[in-house]
Amino acid sequence: MANTATKNEEVPTRERILREASRLFARKGFHGTSTREIADAVEIRQPSLFHHFPTKRDIMAELIDIDHSEVAAVAEREAAAEGSAALRLYRYLVWDICFICQCPYDLTSVEGVIDDPLFADKMERRDALKRARRSIIDEAVESGEFLDVDADLAEKAIVWVLQGDIVETAGEPVPNADVIADQLATFILRALLKDQDQLGAIKAAAQSG
Amino acid sequence: MANTATKNEEVPTRERILREASRLFARKGFHGTSTREIADAVEIRQPSLFHHFPTKRDIMAELIDIDHSEVAAVAEREAAAEGSAALRLYRYLVWDICFICQCPYDLTSVEGVIDDPLFADKMERRDALKRARRSIIDEAVESGEFLDVDADLAEKAIVWVLQGDIVETAGEPVPNADVIADQLATFILRALLKDQDQLGAIKAAAQSG
């Protein structure tokens, strides 16, 4: 039950709590993780946690905010932007996957608790993110860039890939985030694009932007 | 906190426990769900649960078994079969998605607890399922039916779509399971097939088989 790779260098206690808690939540669930286990992983005593966070819930709440706020901002920006919707979706996907791949927290547990009544106040921002993402997809289908697939299905598949990547990455930042991001975004676009030869143009435009 | 749609007809108590528990586990996590909440949803008293299951853990363990045993059997059968690997993957995917879409339990929480030390004894079968699925994918890449993509990535994307479908379906059997199954399996194959025109032949062969 020792900490993973957090002890070296000068990482503040509050930050180490977030990192170790995120790993334990991913492995044992939010409710399945006791404050003692978190404290053990951080190598402090259990009550010392409460100097940094008022409750255990607030540790999870901060992880949720970290996950949702930046990502929602980028999705909303791309949703409001002009030009090819397929290109905007690609840009958003690459950004989100890079974020996931470089995040020092294991955000696996976030999706698992977001429907828990205990975190009801965090649902609004999650829904805003979903709306923004969905509007880009709708535009890509309506404009004819994507196959005439069920937009619900396309949205779901995209979310599932992102969620899967979060679980896979597990808060261990990888050096080749941009490669992973391109591979996954390419996988999604290949499944959805009407004309797969457009992929090259989209990637080129994303580079230059 | 009333039960959802389980009270009508003659559903045995043990069965209702599995159904209601699966929904609560999905929403609040295994550890976040108390035996009192399960009992309330089933409309019995909390100690009555222990007439049907020796511990709360055993309820979850049975849901894990339900999820993994049948699916693993089908994946292993297709992995051992002859012929086009792309076709065998399509058959497996359609079967698995139909299973998910018709299952009366919300198996969302299974993936979330399978790495919990409390369910360590359930990991072996999960790993066997993963190996079988992986071997079909490897064959499809090696035979040249699939693009020369990272097989790790392909496997992950497939698992993520299946996992996403489990969360989406949430134990509410849908009438059009075969349509959903075809759509999702098509999404995956379109992203992976070297020649997308093969899709028609694969579907035709799957029908006749």
Next chain:
DNA sequence: GTCTATAATAGGATAGAC
């Protein structure tokens, strides 16, 4: 900012009547 000691309660499980 971390510690020891402890309060307060929630939750899993048992005993035994009906």
Next chain:
DNA sequence: GTCTATCCTATTATAGAC
């Protein structure tokens, strides 16, 4: 097979010294 009553442990959080 379900009930009431209850035990017992684990867990969150607080108080107050250093």
